[in-house]
Amino acid sequence: MKAEIIAVGTELLVGDILNTNAQFLSRRLFALGIDVYYQTVVGDNPDRLTKAVSLAFSRADTVIFSGGLGPTDDDLTKETVASYFGVPLLFHEEIAEQITSYLHRPCSESNKKQAYIPEGAFILENKRGTAPGVILEHEGKTAILLPGPPRELLPMFSEMVEPYLKARSGFVMAERMVRLFGIGESSVGDMIRDLMESANPSVAPYAKDSEVTLRIAAKAQTQEEAEALIKEMHERLKERLGAYIYGYDEQDMVTTTAALLLKKGLTIACAESCTAGLLAGALGNIPGISACLNESVVTYSNEAKIKYLGVLPETLSAHGAVSRQTAGEMAEGIRKTAGADVGVSITGIAGPDGGTPEKPVGLVYVGVSIADAVTVRELHLIGTREKIRQAAVLHALNEIRTRLLAET
């Protein structure tokens, strides 16, 4: 099977948006064993889009489109592809109803445009937006139309397109994402260079947001054979990198740590300075977290650290707000104030200003207090203010996780 990817949108051609969809789709198609020889980006222009469609189908049997399924007049992908195949668009009342239900208001004239689907196409329901996806098979050619926003395209591909392509391919693929924390991509590369040369199962590292993820992919005749290949490689990775592995697949750091708290039935409270709520806010994204998280405080000023957490004024004057001592008192203070099982603190210098030679931008302390034992980790983070704050949150979650695992 040969495929091409066409991303539709003038915003891509003027450089407003990075074409992350093409990378995502290419990687997934590669993992499915489908060859991609060209990626194309074309604007919201009917003539040029038609030419791109025609060219792509002259070279490939399957073309995956992203974007151009929105409600406005310049969204033309569906209309252009239907017209290229000579297939009419038909109105689907049930899609209009889904859009109405999604928007909590009557479907507008603009949105009604999104309820028209090429005759004979499979409809891919969009649970995260108003544009349904489409799979249209016609005389040996297949057009797969997906909405442009990554948060709609990614799950739609994983949940509906991937199974469809797998069913067509005649073999099965299995994959596992192995999540690492506390090690960089180049060190991972040095430690598993030989394993990365394996073709089946394959192993590839991806670095993002202070984490490295290894993707194991295997191709086989049956699901069992593919899973066995995955398992074997997984064991070899555990031998080399076991200390850094914290989770698998969709279990990111916040999900993993929150699951541990929920499983153990422990309550947690956070006292945040430079992250100013991001740690509690991240935990708050886990459904059901209110069983663990009752309260937390943001204490930017010294006064707030004294008032809410009982940090000693002498500690602040002797060691400063960004210090091992203050972090420890903050963690213990919030645990006691909140009557929680786990108290966690973050205090640091996120920049861009406020650094000194002794306490440079990126110096962050993370404190964890459990049952009267307080531990404090000193971090030296790099990057922008935003990156330092986000990394501090991940390190705090990892500290909580490792303390909880050590407690058992």
Add this chain to the structure above:
Amino acid sequence: MKAEIIAVGTELLVGDILNTNAQFLSRRLFALGIDVYYQTVVGDNPDRLTKAVSLAFSRADTVIFSGGLGPTDDDLTKETVASYFGVPLLFHEEIAEQITSYLHRPCSESNKKQAYIPEGAFILENKRGTAPGVILEHEGKTAILLPGPPRELLPMFSEMVEPYLKARSGFVMAERMVRLFGIGESSVGDMIRDLMESANPSVAPYAKDSEVTLRIAAKAQTQEEAEALIKEMHERLKERLGAYIYGYDEQDMVTTTAALLLKKGLTIACAESCTAGLLAGALGNIPGISACLNESVVTYSNEAKIKYLGVLPETLSAHGAVSRQTAGEMAEGIRKTAGADVGVSITGIAGPDGGTPEKPVGLVYVGVSIADAVTVRELHLIGTREKIRQAAVLHALNEIRTRLLAET
């Protein structure tokens, strides 16, 4: 002038690399007033690369290539373009010497390949790598070949290619981003459909994260003329959409609201339930925010709402934690507790569970307390837990903003 971008490299087609070069080049070409109608990605395959070159030059007069200039046998861009134009490659001793000097060792046979340049081309010296860039003009067509690594391509483009293209173009571009809040993309489309048909200045909407941004772009002979075109369209947009415009260009909602607080010298404190720290955390990303933000609390449980904010138990029992009344008392409570000028509260049902027919998932109240006047906004938000929480934060920032503007 019409241009196309061709990124060469199999690593792009298998999804190992994100094509950031295409976005960078597109943005810069747009700013120069050069139309880009297609971006293409093609692998390190001589036959398919030749076809891509031929197609691009049938549609555009200028083609910018990234990648495929390396020392290995599968780097073919220079060879393919020279062959397409029927121009021989000539060895340049001075380039071999530059490579030797860059590598601090004698130029290998592989690297010598990089010292061959199409006859008659301009050579773009590479100070950050071994592959020189090339500008080749031939019978009205121009090929610009740049190395693939962004740290080599970006400065080479800025330092040498941009001046070359500016000298050729003969006109200038201006643009302005107009940021809207509180209105959806389809409604914006309905209200300015006629303006969106204008070619110069052009107006195009982009929707992202509960916001719509309009991009105005103009092309003219002088900077003044381009700015005048922008200004005229901006005035027309203000007439139609003035109530929804909150900022311009890089000023997003949190930047705009924080700037207003900093300018007025006001302090703020947040009391968050369902967002659990995300509002304070977002404000915390603004450098210098510690002048405004001293403390904030996360009050998930009823007990915490009573303890930290003085919410009346009767209010909670009569109206519930997610109610207009509780939101109002939370906002007033945190303002008084923190001794701040502005108190803001968020309480709501982020889902996926916890909704009832009377209080469905997505129901959120935002309270703002300034100088004893408390206002509460009822919101009906849609989407995932994460989306509802992020939207609640944006609405809270917008409420603070509009209250502060009304206070003057």
